[in-house]
Amino acid sequence: MKVRIDVDACVGAGQCVLAAPDVFDQRDEDGMVVLLLETPPPALEAAAEHAALLCPALAIAVDR
Amino acid sequence: MGSLERVVVVGASAAGVTTAETLRREGYTGGLVLVGDEKVLPYDRPPLSKQVLAGTWEPEKTVLRPDSAYAGHGIELRLGSAATGLDLARRTIALSTGEEIGYDGLVIATGTTARTLPFGHDLKGVHVLRTVDDAVALRGDLLRSASVVVVGAGFLGSEAAASARRLGLDVTLVDPLPLPLVRPFGDEVGTAIAGLHEEEGVRLRLGTGVTALHGEGAVTGVGLSDGTVLPADVVLVAIGARPATGWLDGSGLPVDDGVVCDATCRAADGVYAAGDVARWFNPHFGGLMRVEHRMNATEQGMAAARNLLGAQVPFAPAPYFWTDQFDARIQAYGVFPAEAEMVVAHGGVAERKFVAHYLADGRVVGVLGWNMARQLRADRQLVRSAA
Numbered sequence: 001m002k003v004r005i006d007v008d009a010c011v012g013a014g015q016c017v018l019a020a021p022d023v024f025d026q027r028d029e030d031g032m033v034v035l036l037l038e039t040p041p042p043a044l045e046a047a048a049e050h051a052a053l054l055c056p057a058l059a060i061a062v063d064r
Numbered sequence: 065m066g067s068l069e070r071v072v073v074v075g076a077s078a079a080g081v082t083t084a085e086t087l088r089r090e091g092y093t094g095g096l097v098l099v100g101d102e103k104v105l106p107y108d109r110p111p112l113s114k115q116v117l118a119g120t121w122e123p124e125k126t127v128l129r130p131d132s133a134y135a136g137h138g139i140e141l142r143l144g145s146a147a148t149g150l151d152l153a154r155r156t157i158a159l160s161t162g163e164e165i166g167y168d169g170l171v172i173a174t175g176t177t178a179r180t181l182p183f184g185h186d187l188k189g190v191h192v193l194r195t196v197d198d199a200v201a202l203r204g205d206l207l208r209s210a211s212v213v214v215v216g217a218g219f220l221g222s223e224a225a226a227s228a229r230r231l232g233l234d235v236t237l238v239d240p241l242p243l244p245l246v247r248p249f250g251d252e253v254g255t256a257i258a259g260l261h262e263e264e265g266v267r268l269r270l271g272t273g274v275t276a277l278h279g280e281g282a283v284t285g286v287g288l289s290d291g292t293v294l295p296a297d298v299v300l301v302a303i304g305a306r307p308a309t310g311w312l313d314g315s316g317l318p319v320d321d322g323v324v325c326d327a328t329c330r331a332a333d334g335v336y337a338a339g340d341v342a343r344w345f346n347p348h349f350g351g352l353m354r355v356e357h358r359m360n361a362t363e364q365g366m367a368a369a370r371n372l373l374g375a376q377v378p379f380a381p382a383p384y385f386w387t388d389q390f391d392a393r394i395q396a397y398g399v400f401p402a403e404a405e406m407v408v409a410h411g412g413v414a415e416r417k418f419v420a421h422y423l424a425d426g427r428v429v430g431v432l433g434w435n436m437a438r439q440l441r442a443d444r445q446l447v448r449s450a451a
Contacts, residue, residue, distance in 0.1 A: 009125075011110075011386055012393060013359070014441035031393070031437020053082075053366075056359045056384075058108060058128065 001045045002063045003052075005035050009059040019054055020047035033059060068168045069094045071372065072157055074147045075173030075308075076100025078108060078358060079339025081128050082365030083171045088137045090373055096139050097165060099157070101146035102195060105131060110358050112199040113220050114388050117227040119203065123196050147174065150315040152332055169372045172312075172323050172337040173365065176305035176356060181215070184277025190299045193220060202300060206231055209297035213286045215274050217244035219387050221302035222257065225266050226389040228300075236267040236294055238274060238286065245387075248400050249432060253420070256413050256434070257389070264390050269294070305356060307341045322354040327378035329368040338368040348380035349399060357385035382447050392416065395440050398430030398447040406432075410439050419443055 003023065012031030016024035022044055025034040040048045045062075052060040071087060073080045076098050084098045100106060107126040115121035134141045142159070149158035156164050178192035185192075189209075191202045206212060206228055214225045217239035225237045241247065243254030244261065258268055269288060276287035277299060285293040307322040317331055318324040322343030325331045329344050337344070339361040343354040355364075360383055367379040386395040404422040411418035411434075419439045422430035428447055433440025 009111075011388070012437035013384065013386065013395065014437060014444075015359070015384075017441060018444075026438050026441065028438060030435070031395075031441075053085075054359075054362060056362060056386075057110070 001048065002039055003035060003037070003048055004061045004063070005033050006059045006061075007032050009057045011057040011059070013056050015054040015056065016051035016060060019051035020044060023048045024051060024060075067094075068092065068373070070097070070167055071095065071169040071171070072097045072099060072165060072167040073171045073173060074099045074157065075175055075339065075341070076102070076106045076141070076143065077173065077175055077339070078106075078128065078361035079175070079341075079365040079368075080171070080173035081106045082362050083173060083338055083369045084139045085137060086366045086369035087373065088139070090370055092369075092373055093138075094168075096137075097142060097167075098134070098139050099142045099145055099147055099159065099165075101144070101160070102197075103144040104196060105129070105143070107196050108358075109194075112196060113193060113223040114227060116196070116199045117193075117203050117206070117224060118230050123200055126196060147311045150312055150317065152316055152335070155334070168334060170335045171365075171368050171372060172331070172335065172341060173339045173361075173368075174308040174311070175340045177308050178301070179304045179306055181274065181277070181301055181303070184283065184299070185301070187277055187279045188282035189279070189297060190277060190283050190301065192301050193224060194305070202298070205298045206233060210234055211236075211296055212298040212300060213238060213294050213296040214300045214302060215239075215286070216302035216304070217241070217268075217270065218247075218302060218304065219245065219385075221300065222261070223387055223389055224300055224302060225261065226264070229261075229264055229266050230390075233298075234267075235265070236269055236296075237261060238269045238272055238288065238294070240271065240273045240289075242271045244268075244270070247402075248396070249394075250400070250402075250404070250406050250422075252406055252413060253394075253432065253434075256416065257392070257394075260390055260392055260416070305340070307343075307354070309341060324352065327380070328371040328376055329364060329379050330371060334372075336368040336372050338364040342368075344379060346380055347378050348382060355383045357383055359384040382444075384444075392434060393437065394432065394434050395437060396430060396432045397440070397444045398422070398428070400430045400432070404429060409443065411436055421446065
């Protein structure tokens with residue numbers, strides 16, 4: 001799995017960090033998404049996919 | 065109910081698209097039709113008053129999924145066809161195209177339509193903002209104009225006022241309430257938002273109603289309750305939205321400020337609702353609730369789909385929502401009753417960087433962050449654990 005983020009679309013909701021804290025973080029200054037793992041291990045794939053589904057700004061894409 | 069062979073989702077926006085995708089993700093393999101009244105591919109609405117109006121995004125960037133994603137999931141898209149009637153006994157839906165389609169399972173996600181003033185909407189230059197076509201038309205008018213009056217200082221109106229100001233227009237924001245966004249957030253945050261708008265050059269006419277729109281053919285001014293007339297090349301009416309339930313009249317489905325649902329988002333046998341149109345019993349707060357926010361569209365679409373497939377799980381979220389205006393990103397989680405006491409827990413309102421807690425009966429029922437996203441995320445657990 002490969003994860004892509006669109007910081008321009010991100011609204012800093014933090015849903016992704018709540019769903020997959022090992023894959024995503026937020027910048028301190030403005031809360032924008034930070035991608036920690038571009039290719040998450042299999043154990044984290046479901047969480048990363050859930051994060052993409054929950055993102056209210058469609059700022060996360062996962063390619064399998 | 066028995067096994068599902070054909071599910072129809074009415075309403076092709078965020079809630080409807082999420083519902084359809086979740087049905088597939090959860091293993092539903094039967095027929096799946098997604099009905100939408102607009103002709104364009106389903107798109108996302110929050111950017112309309114922000115990036116699309118300001119021109120930083122092309123409207124195409126708001127499209128939720130590429131066309132191929134629907135075929136890939138076996139979702140039959142029926143765009144440009146509004147639902148016009150529901151027959152619960154025969155389990156059929158009438159469409160504006162004259163067709164009638166049957167269902168075993170139905171999810172209603174028809175959202176809301178913009179409220180309008182009782183006058184003036186026939187004048188050129190008078191707009192509402194709900195659809196991408198609305199946004200493109202409003203932006204076109206703004207680019208040709210020098211002044212705009214925005215009627216309504218809620219989320220949509222205050223965001224649109226900020227976007228119009230960024231385009232260089234002379235902007236006046238009018239609302240009968242004394243402060244912008246005072247109903248959701250209270251006096252202190254409302255005052256801070258008012259201050260931000262004034263600093264950025266937006267003229268505020270608060271505590272003032274609108275009594276008339278003037279002009280012949282095209283709008284030229286807005287008449288206020290204090291007798292003054294504001295000159296205006298363009299008027300945006302942003303006075304809220306009403307659930308799009310007209311097509312359910314006479315169907316027997318319970319409708320009262322939205323489709324009334326139980327805790328599982330179920331409105332009748334085999335009929336569920338999700339998103340802005342759904343008024344469901346939220347066990348987290350112990351009452352009926354209708355939420356017009358983006359995050360709810362996704363979460364409730366997922367919940368309705370799973371429950372239609374038999375999960376029977378109560379939908380009990382705390383609402384999350386946000387607004388972007390000028391350099392302010394305000395995020396909120398929970399509920400914000402008028403009687404709640406607001407306490408600044410981190411940062412300061414004057415610095416425009418803070419997190420506030422809203423307390424009712426000694427419990428944190430809502431948390432609000434202003435340009436403090438990480439702290440707000442951490443404090444969300446206070447709302448959860450207090451329930």
